[in-house]
Amino acid sequence: MIPLNEAQERVLAGCQVLDEAVVPIGRARGLVTAETVAAPEMVPPFDNTAMDGFAVRSADVADAPVTLAIAGTLAAGSAPHVTVGPGQAVRIMTGAVIPPGADAVVMVELTEAAPDDATVMVSESVPVGNHIRRAGEDLVVGQTVFEPGEVLTPGHLGVLASLGRYQVRVYRRARVGVMSTGDELVEGPEPLGAGQIRDSNRHTLLALLAEAGCEPVDLGRIPDDEEAIATGIRTGVDTCDALLTSGGVSMGDYDYVKKVLNEIGDMSWMQVAIKPAKPLAFGRVEGIPVFGLPGNPVSSMVSFELFARPGLRKMMGHPADGWHRPPVAGRMAEPLRRRADGKTHFARVRVDYADGRYRVRSAGGQGSHQLSAMAAADALAVLPDGDGLDTGDDVSLLILR
Ligand code: AMP
Ligand code: MG
Numbered sequence: 225m226i227p228l229n230e231a232q233e234r235v236l237a238g239c240q241v242l243d244e245a246v247v248p249i250g251r252a253r254g255l256v257t258a259e260t261v262a263a264p265e266m267v268p269p270f271d272n273t274a275m276d277g278f279a280v281r282s283a284d285v286a287d288a289p290v291t292l293a294i295a296g297t298l299a300a301g302s303a304p305h306v307t308v309g310p311g312q313a314v315r316i317m318t319g320a321v322i323p324p325g326a327d328a329v330v331m332v333e334l335t336e337a338a339p340d341d342a343t344v345m346v347s348e349s350v351p352v353g354n355h356i357r358r359a360g361e362d363l364v365v366g367q368t369v370f371e372p373g374e375v376l377t378p379g380h381l382g383v384l385a386s387l388g389r390y391q392v393r394v395y396r397r398a399r400v401g402v403m404s405t406g407d408e409l410v411e412g413p414e415p416l417g418a419g420q421i422r423d424s425n426r427h428t429l430l431a432l433l434a435e436a437g438c439e440p441v442d443l444g445r446i447p448d449d450e451e452a453i454a455t456g457i458r459t460g461v462d463t464c465d466a467l468l469t470s471g472g473v474s475m476g477d478y479d480y481v482k483k484v485l486n487e488i489g490d491m492s493w494m495q496v497a498i499k500p501a502k503p504l505a506f507g508r509v510e511g512i513p514v515f516g517l518p519g520n521p522v523s524s525m526v527s528f529e530l531f532a533r534p535g536l537r538k539m540m541g542h543p544a545d546g547w548h549r550p551p552v553a554g555r556m557a558e559p560l561r562r563r564a565d566g567k568t569h570f571a572r573v574r575v576d577y578a579d580g581r582y583r584v585r586s587a588g589g590q591g592s593h594q595l596s597a598m599a600a601a602d603a604l605a606v607l608p609d610g611d612g613l614d615t616g617d618d619v620s621l622l623i624l625r
Contacts, residue, residue, distance in 0.1 A: 225497040228568060232534060234492060235506050236547065239513050239535035242396040242465055249381045252392050254437035256541035259393035261370040266360040267386050271322040272300075275355040278313040278335055278344055279326035282352040289347045294337065298323055313344050322356055329355035363387070373543045395541025401464035402429045403443035403456050405472040405481050406519060411445065424595060425470040425524045429517070432525065433468075436533050437540060443467075448478040457484060461512040465539065468532060471519030473505045481505075481516055489514055497567045500592035501527040513539075520592040526570050526604065529622065551606065551620040554582035560605065560619075561612040568608060572601035575621065584619055 244258040273279065284292060292313040296306035300319035308314050308325035315337075316322075316329060328350045337344045363369060369383060376394070384392055409423040410416065423445055433440040441464055446456045453472070460467040472481030473493075482505065485491045491507030491514070500523040505516025515532045517524040534547040554575060562569050572587040584605055588597030603621040605613075613619055 225495045225502070225566060228496055228498050228530065231494050231496040231504060231506075232531060232548070234494070235504075235513075235515075235531045235535045236538055238506060238508060239466075239538045241541055242398060242539050244393055245396045246391050246393050248391055249376075249384050249389070251397075252376050252384075252394055253378065253381060255376050255394040255397060256543075257370050257372050257374040257376065257392060258395050258541060259372060260368055261384070261387075261389065261392065263363040263365055263367045263369050263387055264389070265387060266365055267363040267383075268357055268359055268361065270359050272319055272357050273316050273322060273329045273355055274318065274357050275329055275331040276317050277315075277329050277331040277333075277355070278346065279308055279316045279323050279329050280313045280346065280350070281308060281310065281326060282328040282350060282354070284311060284313075285328075285330065285346045285349050288349045289345055291343050291345050294341060294344050313346070315344075327352045327356075331355060373541065375542065375546065395539075396465075397437065397439050398465040398536050398539050399439045399441055399463070400433050400466045400468060400536065401441040401443045401460035402426050402433065402468045402470070403446050403460060404470045404519075405446045405448060405453060405456075407448045407478070409445050409471075424521050425517075425519065428521065428525055428595075429468050429470060429528060432528050432533070433536075436536055438466075438536055448472065448480055450480045450484055453480050453484045454488060457488065457509060457514070461509045461514070464512065466532075466536060467509070467512060467514045468517055468528070469514065470517050470524050473503055473516040473518060485509070485514065485516055491516070498526075498530070499565070499567045499569045501530065501570075502567070504531060506531065518592075521595040522572070522592040522598045525595075525598055529604065529624070530570075549622040549624075552582065552603075552623055554584045554603075554605070554619045554621045556613045556615055556617045556619055557583040557585050559612065559614050560584075560586055560607060562607050562610070564610055566609055568606060570604040570622070571607055572597045573603050573605040573621070574600060575602045575623070582621060582623075584621065 295312040297315040298320040304321040304323040334348045404426040410420045430440040472479045489507045489509040494504045517527045574587045575582040587601040603623045606620040
């Protein structure tokens, strides 16, 4: 067996960053910038008011309460077509341009307009600049807004839109194929025949890929047949940036995925000192990374988390500190037992947040076939080799949501 970090390093070494692409911001969420974005214009583009109220000359209201003549109204979106002369005020709405002559805004709550709207009484004095948002206060022209390697969140996309940047150069989204293998696998509502089960891994893995920001490609179910598997893998590597297979990589007589990958790929077969997901096949077929994930449903998910997701994130340009899920501290709210076996166990757990930290309980049956506990899990708890953890023990968590 090899330690987890060694297996992860081997996988990451075989995953190269994809090429760059210019994509519309509507399709860029979660992708990583491959350019330095500089501001082509100021944000805000002009001095404007942060409040509904009256634009005034600060000096005019120094001896408030005072009454000023209303010279006009400025709405957001209109050009500043009125000037504020001495003794005057302009009614102004949030976001509207500060009109020439004004140097402050009095919020509407501190004013009272006459019934004929000819004058306004201002009840308090305000300093120069009051409630004025200055041009360029967020971004100035030429300023570096994003460096390469920035993961684009909704806020980033908003910043780009605010600058009129509707396209951005990023590392390409990985197209990742998923195929499940096994003669026992069926799909559909029909009653199961003898020995049959329904394919769950393919759906799980396609959804995990979508969640990881990849473009999932469904390559279907493949029977335990050498030729069919070889054809499936070749099609996959011809059309995708990476490939996930499920099943057929253990020691069984019909584990042909292993045989085929050995023939057509440059694979390493690892026994990783973890449970679940000890066996891992990783390598390249025609230069395309292929993850041979185990068939047991929990194992395939944990293997995806620990190996495929980090590798795919590297491929999509994520900086190194964003490849793995960060370990988060929690505390056991009940014992979680295990046996010493030289492996690190990843237990499926539920967490809640109490007294400023995560409280951790088992999510249910810990067998690698018990997918319902994986579905119920908020996190994987890292159980170091030994006999497990007691109530009150500190525990390291990989939060999954
Ligand atoms: P294998 O890795 O092919 O030896 O499969 C290990 C276990 O996982 C067996 O019990 C399989 O029936 C099960 N299994 C394999 N593929 C899937 C799948 N796509 N969905 C659900 N269970 C699967
Ligand atoms: Mg099988």
